[in-house]
Every structure is written in C-alpha cells, then in structure tokens.
Amino acid sequence: MDWGSIIENTVRGLIGEQAIYFALAALGLNIHFGFTGLLNFGQAVFMAAGAYGLAMTVASEEPHDLILFTIGDGNGFWLGIFMGVIVFPVILALILGIPTLRLRADYLAMVTIATAEIFRLVARTPALDDWTGSSDGLTGFASTFYDWSPFEPRQRYFFNLFQGNQMWVFIIGWITVAIVAFILWLLIRSPWGRVLKAIREDEDAARSLGKNAYAYKMQALILGGVVGAIGGTLRAIGTQSAQPDNFITDVTFFAWVAVILGGAGKVFGPIIGSMLLWATLAFADTFLREGVDAGWVPDWLITGTQVGQVRFMLVGLGLVFLAWRRPQGIFGNKEEMALDDR
Amino acid sequence: MIRLDRDNVPLLFLIGALIPTTIFLVIQAVNDPALFLETLIKALGLGAVYALIALGFVLIFKATQTVNFAQGALAAAGALFVSFLVADEHIPFTTVPNPLINIGPEWLGWGLSVLVALIFAALLGLIIERITIRPMVGEPLFSVAVITLGLEIVLRVFNNDTVKTEFRALEIPWGNGGTTVGGAFINYSVIAALITAVVAFVGVFFFYRSKTGIAMRAVAFDQEAAMAQGINVGRVFAIAWAAGAVLAAIGGIFATQPPVKQTGAVEPETANIAFRALPAVILGGLDSATGALLGGLIVGLAEIFAGQYAAGESDWLGAGYPVIVPYIVMIIGLLVRPYGLFGTPEIRRV
Numbered sequence A: 001m002d003w004g005s006i007i008e009n010t011v012r013g014l015i016g017e018q019a020i021y022f023a024l025a026a027l028g029l030n031i032h033f034g035f036t037g038l039l040n041f042g043q044a045v046f047m048a049a050g051a052y053g054l055a056m057t058v059a060s061e062e063p064h065d066l067i068l069f070t071i072g073d074g075n076g077f078w079l080g081i082f083m084g085v086i087v088f089p090v091i092l093a094l095i096l097g098i099p100t101l102r103l104r105a106d107y108l109a110m111v112t113i114a115t116a117e118i119f120r121l122v123a124r125t126p127a128l129d130d131w132t133g134s135s136d137g138l139t140g141f142a143s144t145f146y147d148w149s150p151f152e153p154r155q156r157y158f159f160n161l162f163q164g165n166q167m168w169v170f171i172i173g174w175i176t177v178a179i180v181a182f183i184l185w186l187l188i189r190s191p192w193g194r195v196l197k198a199i200r201e202d203e204d205a206a207r208s209l210g211k212n213a214y215a216y217k218m219q220a221l222i223l224g225g226v227v228g229a230i231g232g233t234l235r236a237i238g239t240q241s242a243q244p245d246n247f248i249t250d251v252t253f254f255a256w257v258a259v260i261l262g263g264a265g266k267v268f269g270p271i272i273g274s275m276l277l278w279a280t281l282a283f284a285d286t287f288l289r290e291g292v293d294a295g296w297v298p299d300w301l302i303t304g305t306q307v308g309q310v311r312f313m314l315v316g317l318g319l320v321f322l323a324w325r326r327p328q329g330i331f332g333n334k335e336e337m338a339l340d341d342r
Numbered sequence B: 001m002i003r004l005d006r007d008n009v010p011l012l013f014l015i016g017a018l019i020p021t022t023i024f025l026v027i028q029a030v031n032d033p034a035l036f037l038e039t040l041i042k043a044l045g046l047g048a049v050y051a052l053i054a055l056g057f058v059l060i061f062k063a064t065q066t067v068n069f070a071q072g073a074l075a076a077a078g079a080l081f082v083s084f085l086v087a088d089e090h091i092p093f094t095t096v097p098n099p100l101i102n103i104g105p106e107w108l109g110w111g112l113s114v115l116v117a118l119i120f121a122a123l124l125g126l127i128i129e130r131i132t133i134r135p136m137v138g139e140p141l142f143s144v145a146v147i148t149l150g151l152e153i154v155l156r157v158f159n160n161d162t163v164k165t166e167f168r169a170l171e172i173p174w175g176n177g178g179t180t181v182g183g184a185f186i187n188y189s190v191i192a193a194l195i196t197a198v199v200a201f202v203g204v205f206f207f208y209r210s211k212t213g214i215a216m217r218a219v220a221f222d223q224e225a226a227m228a229q230g231i232n233v234g235r236v237f238a239i240a241w242a243a244g245a246v247l248a249a250i251g252g253i254f255a256t257q258p259p260v261k262q263t264g265a266v267e268p269e270t271a272n273i274a275f276r277a278l279p280a281v282i283l284g285g286l287d288s289a290t291g292a293l294l295g296g297l298i299v300g301l302a303e304i305f306a307g308q309y310a311a312g313e314s315d316w317l318g319a320g321y322p323v324i325v326p327y328i329v330m331i332i333g334l335l336v337r338p339y340g341l342f343g344t345p346e347i348r349r350v
Helices: A003-015 A017-035 A043-059 A061-071 A073-100 A105-124 A126-132 A143-147 A164-189 A191-201 A203-208 A213-239 A249-262 A269-294 A304-325 B009-031 B033-064 B071-086 B106-136 B141-163 B188-209 B211-221 B223-228 B233-254 B268-284 B289-309 B321-336
Strands: B178-181 B184-187
Touching: A003 A017, A003 A269, A017 A043, A017 A164, A017 A191, A017 A213, A017 A249, A017 A269, A043 A073, A043 A105, A043 A126, A043 A213, A043 A249, A073 A105, A073 A143, A073 A213, A073 B321, A105 A126, A105 A249, A105 B141, A105 B268, A105 B321, A143 A164, A164 A191, A164 A213, A191 A203, A191 A213, A203 A213, A249 A269, A249 A304, A249 B141, A269 A304, A304 B106, A304 B141, B009 B033, B009 B289, B009 B321, B033 B071, B033 B184, B033 B188, B033 B211, B033 B233, B033 B268, B033 B289, B071 B106, B071 B141, B071 B233, B071 B268, B106 B141, B106 B233, B141 B268, B178 B188, B184 B188, B188 B211, B188 B233, B188 B289, B211 B223, B211 B233, B223 B233, B233 B268, B268 B289, B268 B321, B289 B321
Parallel strands: none
Antiparallel strands: B178 B184
16 A cells, blocks of 8 residues: 555645646536536536636637638637636527426426536537547647746656646636635625525525516526636646547536535535545555455455546445435534425 | 417427428338338337336336436346356356356257246346335435435446456347348347336236236325335335336347347446436336327437438538437426326426
C-alpha cells in the first residue's frame, strides 16, 4: 500500500478540476431543485450546451468560416464563451421549460432526462460531423485560453499536484466558482430568491399573493442552466475536448450526488458536496487499485480493470443510501427541505 | 366547436400541420404502394417495441407513483439473461449448463430459455422493489427518482462490464430474416414484436379486470384508502415491478432486432431504448396503458415515416435526424395535451 499516492490522489480529487466542474453543475442544479423545487434530471445537457456552444463556435467546420468572416479571428473565443454560457443554455431552458413548467414536477424530470440522451444521440450522428464532430467530438478550441496562462506547461505546481495548464484551469475555475456562488448568495437573499423559496414551499400560496409562479420558475430554470453551462464550458476547456460521451446520464447523477451530499437549499452546500464526491471517488479508486495490486482484494471479486467501474457502483449505492436515510443531505436542514410531492 | 383562445393555438397548429402531411403521404402511397407498406409495417414494429417499454413504465408508475429511470438498464439486463442462457448455455450467475436449450427443435429450446430469462428479469424487479422501493413509501418524489437513477447506474455498470467490448449474441431463431409481401420486405422480428405487443396489451386488459388488477387500480387511485380496505399494497408494488421488469426485458430483446438495430446482440447501447421510449410514455399519459400503446405507435410511425420520406427534404440534417422526431412529437403533445392522450388530467397545475 502506497499511502502517499492515496493521499495525493484524494487531495487532488478534493480540490481538482472535476470538483470545480461539478461544483458549478451542482450550484445550478441547486437553484433548480434546492430553491425552486424543479426536478431537473438533465443537468448533463446544460453542461453539454456550454461545452458545445464554445466548441462549435470556435472549432467546428460549418459555422466557423462564417464567424471568422464576421468578427475576425481573435474574438472567436470570446464569442464562443458567450454562446456557450448564455445563448445555448437559455434557448435550451426555454425549450425544456415552456411545455413542462405548468405541469407536475415529474414531467420536467422526464423531459430533461430524455433531452439529455437525445442530445447525445444527435451529437453522435455522423451526418452532423461538420457541426459537432460526431462521436469524436471537437478539439482545439481552447488554445486561446492556455495562451494567457502564466504557468509553464511542463512544470508542476502546488505541491506537485498540477501541471501548468491544469494549474491555470484550477485557478480560473475556483475564481469562477467563488464569483458564481457569491452572486447566487446575493440573489437568494434578495426578494427574488424569497419568491423562489415560496414557490418551492407552496406554489398556490405564492400565486394567490400575485406572484407569477410560471415566470419565476422559468427564470430559475434559465439561471440554473446558465450556471451549469459555465461548468460545462470550463470542463470542455479543461479537457480540451467536447465529446458526446462526456455528457452521459452519470454526469447528471454526479451533480445530484453533489447537491444531496452538500445539502439542497444551501448556497455553498453543492461546492462542499462536489469536493467530497470527487475526493471519495479518487480515494476509492486508488485504494481499491492498491488493494488489488497488494492482493488484499481477491481476484474473483474485483480485477484491476474493473476498479474504475466499481467505484461508480459504490457511489450509486451510497446515494441510494443517502436518499433513503437523509434526503436533506449531510449538511442540509430538514425544515428547509420540507418538500411535498409536486 | 374549437374556439381560438390561448389553449387552442397549439392544437390548431397541429391540425394545420397534419392536413398537408396526410395529403403528402397519400400521394406517396399511390406512387409506390410497396415502399409505403414496407415503411408502415416497419413503423408499427418500432411502435410496438416503444409501446412494450412504455407499458412497463406505466405499470410501475401507476401502482407505485415512481418514475422509473432504471427501465433501460432493466431492458439491457433482461436481454443479457437471454444471452447467458442461449449463447453461453448456462444458468445466469452459475456454471450450471442450461438444460432447456437442447429440448426439441432449435426454436423450442430457445423459447423456453427466453421464458426462464423473463423469470430472472421478474426476480430482478422483485429484488429491486423489495430492497430499494419499499422502504421509500411516503418519502419525497425526488428521493425515489434519484434512487432509480442510482439503480440505473449500478445495473448499467454490471451490464457493460459483462458485455465488455464484444457484443453478446441472442441467437434469435429468425435473425434478421423476413418475407416479401406485395413487393414489401417485412422482417420476422417486426411481426414478432407486433404479436408480443398485442398479447401484452390484451394481458394487461384482462389483468386490470382480475382481482389483483382491481387491487392495483385501487392502490393507484388512493393508497391509504386501499390499505384501509385490506388490500396488500406491498404485494401490489411487487407485482407491478415484476411485470414492469418483464416488459422491459421483452423490449430489450426486441431492441437488438430490426427495425431498432440489426446486430441481434446486447450492447451497451441497448439500454438507450428506454430513453427513446419516454416520449411515447409522456404522449400517451403517464398512468394509462391504452396511452402507452397509442403513444408508442404514434411515436414509432412519426419516427420511421420522417426517416423514410422527409430525409431528402432536409439535407443539412442528414440521415440521423429521425432520432429527434419522437422528442418533437413529445413537445407538441405536451403543448396540446399536457397530461397525455389518456392520462389523468389532475397532472395539470396552473
């Protein structure tokens, strides 16, 4: 057992890039679920909207020439960020919200999860190769971002945890998380945020007091979607690729785990939840691998190649347990989350 | 008389779009009857597969008020059980050889093995219900939904790890074969799917009129009142999950066959059939078996006909776009009739 590498990987999971991406996705989901009571089971598609908004603007074959012709080469990245963070998720939220937000909560759940899967299928379609790069996805759209990096790509920084480029994503990522969380904190304390909570608690009461619940729910869906898309954009930049299979149902599931771990209805809960989730995953991964190598885990139970899969299974079981015993999350407040079924 | 107010606008748009579509299809049918017939049968076959998956979903939702996101993983698991029994020729999870495979002619052994696989699927449904759903009675909707999502991942990890990179054959006797009727090629699998769907729906029709079925409808109507009348709610839950898992498994077997796929083997993508069938569920109404049948058929027809006849008109979308047609149908359906064609209207809130 190499405890050094176990600790190193766990710390890396705790504060690394994955924790950043999913902290943002979970912050968005927390606006949907924690504050407004919307059951969004397709946060992956909002992340995908962010990633593809950037990648398609900057790197894909079709719209590329047109965009360069219009705005010039150097501005493509900023336009891509704008498309990924604002345009794509807002359009997506409108498509998802208009037919479903007047209905019972499970309709939004099903429409969002179906959309997430269908988006993935469409993005994989070979016929759309010029737009989405089909199953290979798109690459080579993030170089502008790394050009600004003050770090040496080959050197390691921060107790040897991160390479130069990762370090740059790490710093920008946590700054983004901090800014987003601060804005959300202000919004939730504002009268607007109190209306959202009122809708979550009793929509009919909020409506009888003259609040347009449909409009507020739509605004919440859009805001949460935009925050999720920021996470997706950062993820695309961090991995330097936008690939359909990066946005499978598991992504949504992890965002839910982060929200529930940290406690729904708390502004900073999802950040903690995301960090804990990835620390646990990294720990389980390294620990099991070391265990298999050292012969502590018998071969018939888990082989080395299965470890990556098994840890996902463990997270699934862990969440089943959590949703069963403590649905308000580890740090959540039961009174805050007195949700009834709607 | 349809009055033009806010609620009716989508309906009018729908009628306005349906009239030219119908005229277009009639012209196509007159021009090339064989192609039209072939497309129609294929569409009905796909619709039958969607309807089977949707029916399992509806049974579980109606009885337990649970949105079951694990339906796709259950479908793949069911197909995997068949593969264990007929390709590896042993009982799932054991090394005991499958004695049924050598009984009688090839198709008989295969059919018996499939029945055993369906029993395994029912057991899987029962186990899932007992361990994860029963303790959640009365808990918030989202906890149960998250649990089924977690189950989906657990099952899918198991499925994918078993399938690995090679596909696992189901050795279906009729394979990708078919017959020609009036110049139209018809896959045997399409006929099989249609027959299975008819049998399943007739079965559910009579089941709803049996004593257990009435108990299930009573539980769906009001759980507490049903319990007070001495109905064993736990048993109803168990039956619903077992039936839902069996229907999912049947759907999973057909999901490897034309018109869905040509491979005749379980692969990681098999689980996607449930997500593709969700529009059928929503269109038909979450809690209606009739709705599941009609929703499945409408979505199947829309998808195949759009793929056959509209592909030439939309070059920029290309060959893969029929995949999103069910989704478009679902959105239109939600705008026109939010609670589905046969669903309970109380679902509408505002």
